[in-house]
Amino acid sequence: MPVQTIIDLPDPLYRTLSAHGLSKEVISREARKLLALKCYKERILSLGKSAEFSGVPLCDFIEFLGKSHIAVVDYDDEQLKYELKSVEQIAEGL
Secondary structure, eight states, X not given: OOOOOOOOOOHHHHHHHHHTTOOHHHHHHHHHHHHHHHHHHTTSSXXXXXXXXXXXXXXXXHHHHHHTTOOSSOOOHHHHHHXXXXXXXXXXXX
């Protein structure tokens, strides 16, 4: 069963957003995407779970991360060395 959360906006702020074409639905959707981005960036949720939470398909969420300058693949030095070595081994086998 889903849990509903509520965002309280002061009336003047909502009117300003509304005047710029942001409906309650758009505000809610964008807030969800931004929270999903934050959860992914802080490694609270995986990529798949963050995309699911954001309410957009995985490929769209990955694009959103890129536009927000958030790395989808974030290897530390040791992981990167391991991956590069694996690629070299595969290339040598071709």
